Amino acid sequence: MSLQEYIELIFTDYTLRTVTIGTAVLGTICGMLGSFAVLRKQSLLGDAISHAALPGIALAFLLFGELNIFNEFLADMLGKIIGSEQSYAILTFLISNKSFTILIGALCSGIIGTIWIRGITNKTHLKSDTALGLILSLFFGFGMLLLTYIQKQPNANQAGLDGYLFGQAATLLERDVWLMAVILLISFLMLLIFWKELKLLLFDTDYTRTLGFNSKFLDILISTFIVIAIVIGLQTVGVVLMSAMLLAPAAAARQWTNSLSVMVILASGFGALSGVIGTAISASQNNLSTGPVIVLVAAVFVFISFIFSPGRGLLFREIRFRKNRTDLELHKTLSFMYHIASDHENISHPHAIKILNNFRGFTKKSLKQLEHKDYITINGNMWAMTQSGYETASNLYNQLKVDHE
Secondary structure (H helix, E strand, O other), X not given: OOXXXXXXXXXXXXXXXXXXXXXHHHHHHHHHHHHHHHHOOOHHHHHHHHHHHHXXXXXXXXXXXXXXXXXXXXXXXXXHHHOHHHHHHHHHHHHHOHHHHHHHHHHHHHHHHHHHHHHHHHHOOOOHHHHXXXXXXXXXXXXXXXXXXXXXXXXXXXXXXXXHHHOOHHHOOHHHHHHHHHHHHHHHHHHHHOHHHHHHHHHOHHHHHHOOOOHHHXXXXXXXXXXXHHHHHHHHHOOOOHHXXXXXHHHHHHOOOOOHHHHHHHHHHHHHHHHHHHHHHHHXXXXXXXXXXXXXXXXXXXXXXXXXXXXXXXXXXXXXHHHHHHHHHHHHHHHHHHHHHOOOOOOOOOEEHHHHHHOOOXXXXXXXXXXXXXXXXXXXXXXEEOHHHHHHHHHHHHHHHHHHO
16 A cells, blocks of 8 residues: 555545544654653653553443443432432433543543552652552552453453453544544643643752742642543553553653753654554554554654664764764874973974884874874874974863863
8 A cells, every 4th residue: 555545545534534643642642741751750650550540441341331230329329419310311321432431430540540659659668669560560450350350241242341451443433533632732731831830840849849839739730631641542552552652752752852842842743653653554454453553663763762863872872982982092192192292392303103002092093093183294104293283282281280180
């Protein structure tokens, strides 16, 4: 399938168009909010919250998957408060909109998990990574227990519930995309309104409190939006891989810049591109799940950033290391020559190259580089220092003395 054919198919095929737009919007949200999780050194938070959402998914299905005794009990309780007709209307809406109900259950479970993590960290001597690991294991184990129980029930409506483990992007509907778009807009407005405060919170919490800002409120605010982003992505990417979707675009963007605003923009772009490219690859091949492919594409962005980013990339770091080592060798050789030339009244007095054999930093390559820089001249087996080379070496020597003093 060519690129032109794929683009035409996006406009004609409802499912492909919905999944492409949905994954792009989800990637934008994850990149935007994931930047704050990465910079706050809470990379495991996304993993813990996504796993903590699993019990909420299972419980929401058990409670509202079909009409049962619990629904009748809840209808009676609500009927006494708001009237029987309104209560049954609410329950009918929840039961008929299972995806919405399941997302609400996942959101509640994720928020509870976040509160427990904060409580363990603040009320005990345990560190955040220990609290994250405990909540992740506890909630995920409970969620798997509930899923096992649901699978053993004679209920055909449970089909597709396992999709929340690994994601099932093909089940996205237009209303799901609209929900993601609304969350994206709200998240963007939240960042615009609290940009200064959140930026201060990231880099100096104590100074944020000193200025009178409520750091606890800001922490809860950004954590809540991260939970919401994770919850709306469960249907697309799944519980297991959602944390990678949240962190990978931000980790890639961090390699390219030191500016928070630029990082957020880059991370959003990487996330959106991961969604679009991953969906295209999945649609062009049979038996490729969209969620895992999106995560792999995001991992490619991380790999490229780790290697080729100018500031922190391994390639440019190695280039800078080799250049610095070469410059150091040249300076050491030039300094050694300076001490020899300074013993003569005429700095251009020629010396035999073999006199440099006792100097470990000497190489024929370094001599050629010094000659190319017009620091020395070479005539056969003799070398002589130029005025430019003598002045450069003198400045290096004087700077070295100042540094030692």
